[in-house]
Amino acid sequence: MKASLRFLSLVLAAASFYACGPVLYSNVGQNVPLLQEKGEFSGQVSYSASSGAWSASGIGFQGAYAVSEKVGIISSFSSLWGSDDSPDYEWEGDGTYFELGAGLFGGKQENKFLYEGFVGIGSGSIRNTSLVNRSEFMNVKYLKPFLQPSIAFSTKYFELAVTPRIAYLTYTSQDDFNFGPNPEQLNPQEYFDENHNTVVFEPGIMIRGGFPGAKLELQYNHSSLKEPLEGNSVINDDYFSIGLRFIIAGRTAPKE
Numbered sequence: 001m002k003a004s005l006r007f008l009s010l011v012l013a014a015a016s017f018y019a020c021g022p023v024l025y026s027n028v029g030q031n032v033p034l035l036q037e038k039g040e041f042s043g044q045v046s047y048s049a050s051s052g053a054w055s056a057s058g059i060g061f062q063g064a065y066a067v068s069e070k071v072g073i074i075s076s077f078s079s080l081w082g083s084d085d086s087p088d089y090e091w092e093g094d095g096t097y098f099e100l101g102a103g104l105f106g107g108k109q110e111n112k113f114l115y116e117g118f119v120g121i122g123s124g125s126i127r128n129t130s131l132v133n134r135s136e137f138m139n140v141k142y143l144k145p146f147l148q149p150s151i152a153f154s155t156k157y158f159e160l161a162v163t164p165r166i167a168y169l170t171y172t173s174q175d176d177f178n179f180g181p182n183p184e185q186l187n188p189q190e191y192f193d194e195n196h197n198t199v200v201f202e203p204g205i206m207i208r209g210g211f212p213g214a215k216l217e218l219q220y221n222h223s224s225l226k227e228p229l230e231g232n233s234v235i236n237d238d239y240f241s242i243g244l245r246f247i248i249a250g251r252t253a254p255k256e
Contacts, residue, residue: 009161022128022177023053024191026236027168027223028097030204031076032150033064035105036113040066044217046243048078052181053233056080060241061092066105071104074118090127091138095126101148108241110155114161117149121168138188139239144200159208159215170197194228208245215253217245 027050033042044062056082078083079096103121107113112246122144130136145169152161174192204221223237 008251013154021216022091022188022234023093023126024138024140024234025142025223025225026050026052026080026095026097026124026196027077027202027221027239028058028124029060029076029219029221029239029241030148030163030165030202030206031062031064031074031099031101031150032116032148032163032206032219033062033072033074034082034116034150034152034154034159034206034208035066035072035250036107036109038066038069038164039086039211040247041251042245042247044243044245046217046219046241048080048239048241050080050236050240051238052117052236053245056095056234056236059184060243062243062245064140070104070106071102071117072101072105072116074120075100076122079102090132091128091130093126094127095124097122097124099123099144099146101146103148107154109156112155114152114154114155114159115150117147119145119147121145125173136178138177139173140171140176144169156212157209157215159206161206161208163204163206163221165202165204167200167202169195169199169200171195191228191234195225198225202223204239213247215245215247217241217243 042064046060048060050055060078062076064074076099078097099122101118103118105116107115125141128138146167148165150161150163201224206219208217209217210216219241
C-alpha cells in the first residue's frame with residue numbers, strides 16, 4: 001500500500017519543485033529506444049515527475065537513430081520547473097539535463113528478445129532560489145558519464161525492458177551559492193565532500209504498448225545516491241514518466 005501511494009504521488013506531482021533547503025541532484029530517467037534495424041528512428045515526448053527532497057514535474061524529449069544494423073545513437077533533454085508563493089515552502093527551483101550516447105543493439109522481435117548497451121555523458125544544472133529571501137540562492141552544475149545496458153521482452157504491440165544503469169557523478173560547479181547559516185539546513189560543503197565524485201546505480205523499468213509505429217510508454221527508475229545527513233533531503237531519487245514514442249522504420253511502414 002505504501003509503495004502504491006508513493007507511485008501515485010509521482011504521477012500527480014505538481015508542476016514545480018520545492019524544499020526546505022536547496023536541491024542538489026535529481027534523477028531524470030533513461031532513453032531506452034530498443035532499436036531493431038538500420039535507419040530506424042525512435043522519438044518520444046513525455047511528461048516527467050521526480051520525488052524525494054521535493055516534488056517536481058516537467059517535460060522530456062528523447063531521440064535515437066540506428067546508423068547501422070548494430071550501432072545506434074541516443075540523445076535526451078529534460079526540463080523541470082515551477083514556482084509557488086506558499087509560506088509552507090522556503091525554496092523553489094528549476095533544472096535542465098541533456099545527454100548524448102552511442103552503443104550497440106541486437107536481438108530479434110521474432111524471438112521476443114532484444115538487447116542494447118549505450119555509453120555516453122550527460123550534463124545537468126539545478127538553480128535554487130529562496131522564497132524567504134530572494135537574494136539567497138544555490139546553483140549547481142554536474143557531468144554524468146554513464147553505462148546503460150538493457151534487456152527486453154518485445155512483441156509487435158508490447159515491450160518490457162529492464163535497465164541497470166551505472167553512472168559517475170561529478171560536480172563542475174559547487175561554489176555558486178549565497179545564503180545564511182541555518183541549523184535545519186545542510187551545509188553545502190558537507191554534501192560535496194561526500195558526493196563530488198561518486199558512482200551511482202540508477203536501475204529502471206520501462207513498459208511500452210500500442211501500435212507498431214506509436215506506443216504509450218511508462219518508465220520508473222531510482223537512484224542510489226545517498227542523502228549526506230539523515231533527515232536533511234537534498235536529492236530527488238525517484239523518477240516516473242509517461243510519454244508517447246514514435247518509431248519510423250521499415251517494419252512500421254504501411255504495406256503496399
